Amino acid sequence: MTTRTTVPDASQRALSTAAVRCLSLDNINSNVKAAKYAVRGELAVKAEEYRVKLAQGDKSLPFDSVIFANIGNPQQLDQKPITFFRQVLSLLENPQLLNNKDVLCTHFGYQDDVIKRAEKLLAEVQSVGAYSHSQGAPLIRESVAKFIEERDGFPADPQSLYLTGGASSGVSTLLNVICNGPNAGVLVPIPQYPLYTATLSLLDAQCVPYHLEEQKAWGTDVDTIKKSLEQAKAAGTDVRAIVVINPGNPTGASLSPADIKSVLDIAAEEKLVVIADEVYQTNVFIGEFTSFKKRLRELQQEVSGKYDNVELVSLHSISKGMVGECGHRGGYFELVGFDPLVAAQVYKFISIMLCPPVIGQCLVELMVNPPKEGEPSYELYQKEYNGIREGLRQRAFALYEAFQKMEGVECQEPQGAMYLFPTITLPPKAIEAAAAENRAADEFYCLALLDATGVCVVPGSGFGQKENTLHFRTTFLAPGTDWVERIVKFHSEFMAKYK
Numbered sequence: 001m002t003t004r005t006t007v008p009d010a011s012q013r014a015l016s017t018a019a020v021r022c023l024s025l026d027n028i029n030s031n032v033k034a035a036k037y038a039v040r041g042e043l044a045v046k047a048e049e050y051r052v053k054l055a056q057g058d059k060s061l062p063f064d065s066v067i068f069a070n071i072g073n074p075q076q077l078d079q080k081p082i083t084f085f086r087q088v089l090s091l092l093e094n095p096q097l098l099n100n101k102d103v104l105c106t107h108f109g110y111q112d113d114v115i116k117r118a119e120k121l122l123a124e125v126q127s128v129g130a131y132s133h134s135q136g137a138p139l140i141r142e143s144v145a146k147f148i149e150e151r152d153g154f155p156a157d158p159q160s161l162y163l164t165g166g167a168s169s170g171v172s173t174l175l176n177v178i179c180n181g182p183n184a185g186v187l188v189p190i191p192q193y194p195l196y197t198a199t200l201s202l203l204d205a206q207c208v209p210y211h212l213e214e215q216k217a218w219g220t221d222v223d224t225i226k227k228s229l230e231q232a233k234a235a236g237t238d239v240r241a242i243v244v245i246n247p248g249n250p251t252g253a254s255l256s257p258a259d260i261k262s263v264l265d266i267a268a269e270e271k272l273v274v275i276a277d278e279v280y281q282t283n284v285f286i287g288e289f290t291s292f293k294k295r296l297r298e299l300q301q302e303v304s305g306k307y308d309n310v311e312l313v314s315l316h317s318i319s320k321g322m323v324g325e326c327g328h329r330g331g332y333f334e335l336v337g338f339d340p341l342v343a344a345q346v347y348k349f350i351s352i353m354l355c356p357p358v359i360g361q362c363l364v365e366l367m368v369n370p371p372k373e374g375e376p377s378y379e380l381y382q383k384e385y386n387g388i389r390e391g392l393r394q395r396a397f398a399l400y401e402a403f404q405k406m407e408g409v410e411c412q413e414p415q416g417a418m419y420l421f422p423t424i425t426l427p428p429k430a431i432e433a434a435a436a437e438n439r440a441a442d443e444f445y446c447l448a449l450l451d452a453t454g455v456c457v458v459p460g461s462g463f464g465q466k467e468n469t470l471h472f473r474t475t476f477l478a479p480g481t482d483w484v485e486r487i488v489k490f491h492s493e494f495m496a497k498y499k
């Protein structure tokens with residue numbers, strides 16, 4: 001017989017929880033509580049509440065849609081998936097469709113190369129419902145190695161490639177292996193994507209911040225890095241790695257080959273592992289992307305000895321670029337210059353989680369090996385790819401131009417990635433009003449923006465910023481210009497209110 005219990009109200013629940021449950025907020029892993037991840041923090045939660053209200057027909061809000069400009073989630077903001085990718089995936093998920101190839105071609109517009117690619121991938125993985133090799137399916141790693149070789153002009157070894165469930169899981173793996181206790185430290189750029197600080201918090205390791213130079217288009221500065229490193233060492237931290245996000249999030253900055261060399265110099269001199277987060281490598285508007293791997297190999301050829309033992313790991317992902325398949329969770333990292341015994345421990349670590357999602361692995365293959373010129377799907381692929389690229393560029397510059405016109409807002413010219421990170425100078429009265437609410441001023445501004453317009457951005461404090469500066473980060477993924485106008489109007493009203 002089952003007994004019915006009445007649901008206790010909130011205060012009773014709080015009182016009784018320690019008595020009836022094992023877990024309470026006071027006894028769970030304190031590192032989890034300490035970790036911060038502003039991209040999906042208070043503002044994002046509130047934005048979601050507004051979205052639900054609007055969906056329920058609520059007419060009390062001063063806007064009719066919520067714009068999630070807080071996160072680089074392209075397909076949430078209407079970026080269309082690339083047809084070739086999804087056609088192949090559909091066959092991988094439902095191979096029975098391959099029994100009707102004629103129908104696929106004549107009725108659904110599938111081309112021969114879609115069918116061939118699906119058959120090739122299925123022959124490799126058998127079923128996307130089966131576990132694969134922990135490092136990822138060998139054929140897919142071979143495709144990635146070929147892609148890296150074509151991109152950099154230097155060979156890549158499939159045995160050194162690890163497919164992942166997105167770059168995030170790769171970063172988690174690497175930091176878990178690198179951080180060997182509370183004394184271990186990792187140099188992290190500020191501002192940074194909070195995955196790094198959050199993961200270091202989870203591991204109870206030290207984040208060693210180094211500031212990027214806003215006035216030099218958010219570039220890296222060797223002296224600043226060295227200063228942070230020396231300070232951390234003096235405080236007893238065992239600094240083991242340096243993270244570089246290139247192109248940058250939230251800054252959008254693309255590092256020059258000279259900047260990359262400076263980081264590799266420090267890594268070689270100080271024996272630091274370089275973690276090169278290159279998930280935005282195709283989101284570059286100005287200049288050309290140079291990978292850390294390419295620059296390292298060049299330096300190894302040019303200079304004898306100095307760079308031979310640099311340990312580099314570079315990460316890529318299907319989440320960004322023109323692929324934008326972040327919901328499918330796929331990516332890879334490449335280890336260069338690692339001790340094989342350490343690489344074996346990396347392998348063991350990932351094998352504990354069995355394997356990355358196989359459908360995500362297949363998307364990695366499609367990303368690195370898209371239709372080539374002369375193949376039937378090439379024309380449509382190119383059209384879609386270029387259309388997405390051009391749309392992103394146009395939206396980045398439209399937003400940048402709007403920021404140029406806003407009082408107290410300064411923004412670096414868009415260079416890449418999916419974000420702008422303007423500085424905002426707020427009137428003293430706004431700063432006082434924020435303090436009265438016990439909030440950081442940039443958080444106060446972003447909340448007011450959300451409440452007034454439905455546009456959700458992230459305060460600069462979520463990424464780190466120099467003292468006495470305020471920023472916010474917005475993606476430029478949302479279609480149309482209406483939301484940009486909402487920001488402009490809000491900003492002038494906000495400035496007038498606190499003048």
Ligand SMILES: Cc1ncc(COP(=O)(O)O)c(C=O)c1O
Pocket residue numbers: 072165166167168169193195245248249277279316317318319326330331
């Ligand atoms: C710099 C950077 N690295 C990693 C990630 C995570 O990517 P993934 O979806 O591949 O885990 C993001 C996501 O926004 C990012 O901006």
